[in-house]
Amino acid sequence: MADFQTPQIREYPTIPALQPNSMAHLKPYIAAPAHQEALGFPGELVENWQQKAIEAMGDLLGKYRSLRVFLDSCVKCGSCTDKCHYFIGTADPKNMPVARQDLLRSVYRYYFTPAGKLGQKLGENSFIHKLIGARPMTEAVLDEWYSYFHQCSQCRRCSVFCPYGIDTAEISMAAREIMDRVGRGQKYCNEILGKVHKVGNNLGLPGPALEDTLAGLEEDIEMETGVKVRLPVDEEGCDILLITPSADFFAEPHMDGLIGYAKVFHEAGVSWTLSSYASEGANFSMFIGSYANLKKAAERIRKAAIDLKVKRIVVGECGHAWRVAYSFWNTAAGIGAGADPDDKYAQELQKQLDPRYPIPQHICEFTWDLIRQGKLKFDKSRNDHRVVTFHDSCNVARASRMGDKPGGQFEIPRSVIKSVVNNYVDMDPDTIHEKTFCCGGGGGLLTDDLMEIRVKGALPRMEALKSVVNQNKVTNLAAICAICKSQFTKVLPYYDMPMDMVVSVHQLVSDALILKGQEEDEPQTAAAE
């Protein structure tokens, strides 16, 4: 099915020479009317879509300071031009962050700036428009948007290097929102989001199936360790509600991570539960820039927390889910702390939550706290067959935090890993921490119809990984994001690396953790797979 060339791993990466429009052919499947309407968008491209698109842009300009400031402020200095993994992997200049923004900025300049409006008095494409790079909204522009705004994983790497902090993610979210509002949505994101609104998770996995899966996992753990570790669902009055990406219920290596969380909760002796109503950490509304849908999806979690009367909320391993949880839940659904006393909506939940803990709390924060308190017992040698490196997921690295210090999102997962494995190495410093490269599949691109851009966009991460595989004999790539894990599993073989080298961080924890009541010298069997 691959009708494209996988990029060559380069020993000394250089900035590629431009290959204009080399990715113009790639477009994801368009959302069906049913997918669109479930999210409150028109089913098909509306008749007067140009006008609607311009109105939608005007609406967003009034609602989002980021959009307005970012569209005005770019000076085209070029600092971002070589920072995007999709540009590095495809050499298509429209995958340079500034050029991607310009696809929308050109339309903004045409309709919303004094120069653009003056130009309109002189004609459709007047010399003023050419001078400032402004263009009207046309079918060709819409096609270009649809193509290139679905070649951005909203990873924010460009925004790190921008002197004004311009974040292309904000622009691509706005572009997708505008396209949704005129009836040109993306199938992958919108169909999945519809399932969350209807069933409660991305997979469309109903409650009974979830219970079944969890019961199966409980059996697996008991068989492996001889200890009864529970994975409860819908149990009222527990301390902790766990919200995790639904991939954790379904695929490798995600499930091994879920087993890890369950074991950690078990050892901590806390009561916890999943919710069948809110069985999804992912919130793809962020990818399509839809505040209304983001709020709606987050409110399922709010409702589950209220209904189950929990005191704390812990979030499993997922990148954008952690961004949404950490940065947006408090705003969108009052899940957090520090609401004004007269903010009845947020207070309703917040007075129920335990203020001694961060809300929401990342599972790595939770585990790291226990490790520091000496409450978890590990046999690190059980992971001695591994040499592990860690991939900083973009949304965790550049759009959230863990712990109480800036940069905790880098230190805490590494501290957890180093507590459970003996052999750890980092990748090239220019590819980790805030400079981390996206896996290539984030931002709503984790779909087979975008495989070409996913494989090509993975290049910089694959190069950094290959280098530690060759030099440090790294065997495993640990990640704390469902999308990263799925993407790597799929993409690694293209770069001649085994797909099963991807592991969940809590899989490593799980493998090294000695449960109370478990024989210490019992030989370790079948941890992974």
Place this chain on the structure above:
Amino acid sequence: MTGFYAALFWIATLVLVGGLAYRIYEYAKTPAPLKIPTTPAPTTFVGVRLRMLREVLLFESLFKGNKWIWLFGWMFHVGLALVLLRHFRYFQEPVWGIIAFIQPFGMYAGFAMVGGLLGLWARRIVVERIRYISNPSDHLMLALLVGIGLTGLGMKFVSHTDIVSVKAFFLGLQRFDFSQPLPSHPLLYIHLGLVAMLMIVFPFSKLLHAPGVFFSPTRNQVDNPREKRHIAPWAAELERR
């Protein structure tokens, strides 16, 4: 010509001040509905001020991004700042001590300014990626600034003009006294014409990055979304059902 330049500078000043005030008002009134600081970000207000200071004075992010652009960009901006300060002497009587003090530095800053601009311009032409993202207006902006710099340096080092009269002209403008004659000097005419043009395009162009950087949510937000509920008025509206 004196009348023409007097009118031009009044109009240019009004456009610059009015236009910028309007833009700043627009940025300030548009809410930032979500917490989107590029992390790691400061967790306190003081920390954010410091981050902003590093960004504005040292171009911290640009330094991370590209050393050449940083070098030329910083040279140009620092040069420009000193040159602007040096020019204060044309608008005040008596001249502040600090302005008198920086006069010699400001003189050479003119070279740094033009040098930085030429470096940026060379990259815009030579580097394929930056050539690709450039519009004609990006080149024109550089031409305008280089023109201002070169005519200014020309008057300082090649063909002097009567700066005492120039000062009288500008002091007069401030008091609505339009009778002070502007010296007839071609470099001065070009210099002042270009400066007025720059002032007029400022609020309608990418020069808005100057106020824009202070309003950039990825740089000016405190990283505390879990501790404090952040909500925009239009978003709060969705909760009142």
